[in-house]
Amino acid sequence: MIVLLTVAIAPGLALFSFFYLRNQMKTEPRKTLLQTFIYGAILTFPxxxxxxxxxEEQVFTHPIIQEVFFTGIIEEFFKWLILLLVLFNNVEFDDPYDGVLYGAAISLGFATVENIFYLMSYGVHTAFLRAILPVSSHALFGVVMGYYLGRAKFDVSSSSIRFKSLALLAPLTLHIVYNLIFISQKHWVYIMIPFMLFLWWFSLKKVKTAHMALVELIVNKNKDSPYR
Known part of the structure; x- marks a missing residue:
């Protein structure tokens, strides 16, 4: 059991450490990050x-609606809602890169608990594939969500409502595409590989932009907007 828990939790910790350590400008309060991770973990159950x-009630008659759209919508919506209601106005959300960290934290909290349940059901031998696909994809969806929430809060030159909407719609679209590829055909892996490469590229581009905005915000505190 200890081995299973270790294997299930390790990918989430590794991914979060990766995004956390990329921020060399300031240290985000670990208590708030831990709380955000716990929010994501708790969300797993409802x-x-x-x-x-x-x-079970067969609310949706077509499996694609259930497995692709409903799953993606409900997971991303609740993560977005918690970030918006609980963390968006938190005093510790004080720079653009914080959005990336909070988005990654809540998504990895969810993904870690989900991963534990999955490995308990299907065995540790599925751990590697789970780490590189579901766990990492959840982390990247969270990064994209948090990036746009950071823009909603700190990019004063643009509409906050627009970026709050993008914080939900962008990761939701990516999640739906991921789900669609996963159940689409026998040789789904040949489509999933380029999609995951794109997802990493797209997410890391957002990470870089958020980090540059943080640097500019620190250097030029009196400027209207850190984004260019």
Whole structure:
């Protein structure tokens, strides 16, 4: 059991450490990050319950609606809602890169608990594939979500509502595409590989932009907007 928990938790910790250590300008309060991770972990239970009920009651007659759209929508919506209601106005959310970290934290909290349940059901031998696909994709969806929330809060030259909407719609679109590829055909792996490469490229581009905005915000505190 200890081995299973270690294997299930390790990918999430590794991915979060990767994004956390990229920020060399300041240290984000670890208590708030841990709380955000816990929020994501707690979210796993109501989301899995709703998914189970909707599937058992056959609310959606077509499996694509259930497995692709409903799953993606409910997972990303609740993560977005918690970030917006609990963390967006938190005093410790005080720079653009914080959004990236909070988005990654809440997504990895969810992905880690989900991963534990999955490995308990299907065995440790699935751990590697789970790490490089579901766990990492959740982290990257969270990064994209957090990036746009950071822009909503700190990019005063643009509409906050626009970026708050993008914080939900961008990761939701990516999640739906991921789900669609996963169940689409027998040789899904040949489509998933380029998609995951794109997802990493797209997310790391957002990470770089958020970090540059943080640097500029620190250097030029009196400027109207850190974004260019």
């Amino acid at each position: 989301i899995m319950f709703l998914q189970y009920v909707f599937k």
